Amino acid sequence: MNDQQQQYKQQDQRQQTAVENAVAAGQVCSHSDDRHFSEAQASALAADLDALADKTRAEVGVADSQYLLRILQIQRLAAISGRILLVAGFWSAWWWVFGVLLLALAKILDNMEIGHNVLHGQYDFMNHPYLNSRTFEWDIACDAKSWQRTHNFEHHTYTNVIGKDRDFGYGLLRLSDDFRWRLQNSWQIVTYFMLSTLFQWGVSYHEMAAERVFFGRKKAGRVAQVTDAELKKAFFGKGGRQLLKDYLLFPLLAGPMFLPVLLGNFLANLLRNWWTSTIIFCGHFTAQVHIFKPEVCENESRGHWYYRQMLGSSNFSGPHWFHILSGHLSCQIEHHLFPDLPAYRYLQLAPQVAAIANKHGIPYHSGSFVRQYLSVLQRILRYSVPGSQRQVATTL
Helix, strand or coil, X not given: CCHHHHHHHHHHHHHHHHHHHHHHCCCCCCCCCCCCCCHHHHHHHHHHHHHHHHHHHHHXXXXXXXXXXXXXXXXXXXXXXXXHHHHHCCCCHHHHHHHHHHHHHHXXXXXXXXXXXXXXXXXXXXXXXXXXXXXXXXXXXXXXXHHHHHHHHXXXXXXXXXXXXXXXXXXXXXXXXXCCCCHHHHHHHHHHHHHHHCHHHHHHHHHHHHCCCCCCCCCCCCCCCCCHHHHHHHHHHHHHHHXXXXXXXXXXXXXXXXXXXXXXXXXXXXXHHHHHHHHHHHXXXXXXXXXXXXXXXXXXXXXXXXXXXXXXXXXEECCHHHHHHCCCHHHHHHHHHCCCCCHHHHHHHHHHHHHHHHHCCCCCCEEEHHHHHHHHHHHHHHCCCCCCCCCCCECC
């Protein structure tokens, strides 16, 4: 590790500790009083956050591009090494195990620290032929353009707004009393683990399910951004290529190691699915996050949008490598405030955002990874039974 990397790591650790200490000391609110946030308060909040974003955006440049290129090199090395070791498992089972782990690492880096952030346009300033939001395609069954429509636009614009943010529960999980209890909610903890296991296919099918392409009745008056035929083509095209690559092409290239390589690819995908699902759920579905009624979007000011993003997201802590593997979505609050800023800067921004939250009396939801994950499981279980469970959508 060079001096610059060591300095960056130490700085991240100090900034992370500062946020955690502030939360522990009560300097940052951990619970909301659901009070009305006035337009004057919203304007003041917007001024502070805009100033922070402008300052950070002015610093974006060579260091950011160098960081991403280093991550890309690590990702490619892990992918190549992992696939070689899967074949080398013929000589040692341990090599096969290491191959699975390296391939899973490559897929996680591709999806989280590279793909998700590149597709947000965070690195478009590089004018890179591959690492840009217009042409990038990632190693996952979900078509990149479909992800940008449902995630970048819909989810980030209407975060946790009932009826508008289709990511809230993914149409499978009841996570508030705004949704009528159904019998299948009784076993939604099992549904959650099944969704996590098949997560790449869940996000791939997400837009098609929402548009009722195969099942259900089309919503009256809804204007789709793409046709059903285009959605089918993207879904089957991208999904088919992923299946051929992982479960036919590379196993065939391995010759007599066909089955071990196929199994290794399956396990690498499984580990990636569990990891990405867990990270995403911990940032969005903890017990602390707020949900909102559709009317909050009517004539919503920038300040109120910022306010809603802060109430609707959660952070979690961990070591330096953990933040990288999470795509820095461990700083989900900062990501929702500044989705176009390079994600590796979120750890630097977190203490400043926490201070702004404290200044304006806004909850800053943060905790250890384990605590936040247990909170997610608690929420899933809590709303698996009928009756009032204390939380419904609010207005601002």
